[in-house]
Amino acid sequence: xxxxxxxxxxxxxxxxxxxxxxxxxxxxxxxxxxxxxxxxxxxxxxxxxxxxxxxxxxxxxxxxxxxxxxxxxxxxxxxxxxxxxxxxxxxxxxxxxxxxxxxxxxxxxxxxxxxxxxxxxxxxxxxxxxxxxxxxxxxxxxxxxxxxxxxxxxxxxxxxxxxxxxxxxxxxxxxxxxxxxxxxxxxxxxxxxxxxxxxxxxxxxxxxxxxxxxx
Amino acid sequence: xxxxxxxxxxxxxxxxxxxxxxxxxxxxxxxxxxxxxxxxxxxxxxxxxxxxxxxxxxxxxxxxxxxxxxxxxxxxxxxxxxxxxxxxxxxxxxxxxxxxxxxxxxxxxxxxxxxxxxxxxxxxxxxxxxxxxxxxxxxxxxxxxxxxxxxxxxxxxxxxxxxxxxxxxxxxxxxxxxxxxxxxxxxxxxxxxxxxxxxxxx
Numbered sequence: 001x002x003x004x005x006x007x008x009x010x011x012x013x014x015x016x017x018x019x020x021x022x023x024x025x026x027x028x029x030x031x032x033x034x035x036x037x038x039x040x041x042x043x044x045x046x047x048x049x050x051x052x053x054x055x056x057x058x059x060x061x062x063x064x065x066x067x068x069x070x071x072x073x074x075x076x077x078x079x080x081x082x083x084x085x086x087x088x089x090x091x092x093x094x095x096x097x098x099x100x101x102x103x104x105x106x107x108x109x110x111x112x113x114x115x116x117x118x119x120x121x122x123x124x125x126x127x128x129x130x131x132x133x134x135x136x137x138x139x140x141x142x143x144x145x146x147x148x149x150x151x152x153x154x155x156x157x158x159x160x161x162x163x164x165x166x167x168x169x170x171x172x173x174x175x176x177x178x179x180x181x182x183x184x185x186x187x188x189x190x191x192x193x194x195x196x197x198x199x200x201x202x203x204x205x206x207x208x209x210x211x212x213x214x215x
Numbered sequence: 216x217x218x219x220x221x222x223x224x225x226x227x228x229x230x231x232x233x234x235x236x237x238x239x240x241x242x243x244x245x246x247x248x249x250x251x252x253x254x255x256x257x258x259x260x261x262x263x264x265x266x267x268x269x270x271x272x273x274x275x276x277x278x279x280x281x282x283x284x285x286x287x288x289x290x291x292x293x294x295x296x297x298x299x300x301x302x303x304x305x306x307x308x309x310x311x312x313x314x315x316x317x318x319x320x321x322x323x324x325x326x327x328x329x330x331x332x333x334x335x336x337x338x339x340x341x342x343x344x345x346x347x348x349x350x351x352x353x354x355x356x357x358x359x360x361x362x363x364x365x366x367x368x369x370x371x372x373x374x375x376x377x378x379x380x381x382x383x384x385x386x387x388x389x390x391x392x393x394x395x396x397x398x399x400x401x402x403x404x405x406x407x408x409x410x411x412x413x414x415x416x417x
Binding site for chain 1 (some may be wrong): 233242243244281303322323325326327329330331332339340341342367368371374375378379381382383384385388391402405406409410411412413414415
């Protein structure tokens with residue numbers, strides 16, 4: 001299973017028929033993205049300026065702005081690329097599972113494994129999510145919706161298989177489950193928990209959360 | 216306390232108050248140590264002799280605020296009535312009402328505690344022993360009254376409730392910091408009711 005983001009590893013599939021100019025432009029973007037990823041991880045979102053990023057990428061601020069409108073676009077592009085990498089695996093983990101718990105632990109397990117490896121970037125993302133602009137918030141929500149859809153599918157399947165009551169408030173359940181999933185990252189940040197420890201904790205939390213909904 | 220120590224304590228107090236107001240008014244990232252010193256009417260140097268960093272100032276501001284809140288709670292808790300779930304709803308509603316008085320400050324505190332470049336002086340968000348204790352007391356009381364099953368892991372329930380409580384502030388963040396506390400506590404009430412459904416003895 002690969003957790004390498006497209007930002008880090010370009011892979012060996014080079015798009016065909018790129019003009020030299022387009023190719024140069026793409027390389028510039030990749031250099032900026034790699035430098036930005038490193039600086040956001042080291043200094044957080046606010047702490048990394050476009051100027052620092054340009055310098056780390058060995059180019060002018062102007063050249064950075066030629067590829068990205070602003071810092072938030074740059075940051076979002078990194079996160080989106082990461083998200084694309086794990087989303088497919090989350091779908092697979094959720095759909096291959098037999099029970100609700102298994103599906104949820106499967107999909108969050110993918111996320112934990114990925115983010116724990118890249119904890120500083122996740123921290124920067126969580127930090128910025130509390131204070132970002134409304135437009136950035138809306139953009140982030142479209143991705144979040146797809147994850148919530150996976151959670152919802154898992155819960156609905158639980159209802160169909162009579163593991164959960166037919167009248168469960170799936171939206172509310174999904175929200176609490178998402179809350180505990182996220183809140184658990186504090187244990188990694190401050191207590192150095194492993195992915196296994198996180199999943200065990202999440203599994204126990206799910207028992208508490210789903211107890212009232214069990215058929 | 217000597218004159219010197221008294222002065223030091225007074226500076227500290229002034230700095231924390233100025234920082235609290237600035238963080239809430241213009242935001243944490245926008246607030247410089249210099250601006251804090253100016254508002255507090257002290258020198259930049261004296262801020263740095265008291266606190267190692269801006270993040271540490273924020274941690275202390277939050278600690279300070281919590282001691283105000285829990286002084287309030289000490290008076291209120293003995294009068295909480297109703298079921299275990301009702302009491303928990305009240306506890307969280309009081310927290311929401313308190314934090315929304317300066318919600319931007321609170322959001323900044325959460326954000327800062329996740330920042331990857333944090334120094335060790337920063338107090339983690341979600342490490343609030345008073346809140347945890349209060350929740351455990353209510354849950355234990357619920358067990359003794361037969362409202363809550365006795366075979367449950369109560370600290371885990373408290374942990375789950377705290378996660379829901381904390382992340383409900385996202386609603387305030389999404390609303391740009393302008394959100395009535397009642398909207399968050401209404402959601403929290405539903406979440407508590409749902410978890411309570413699972414802890415009922417059967």
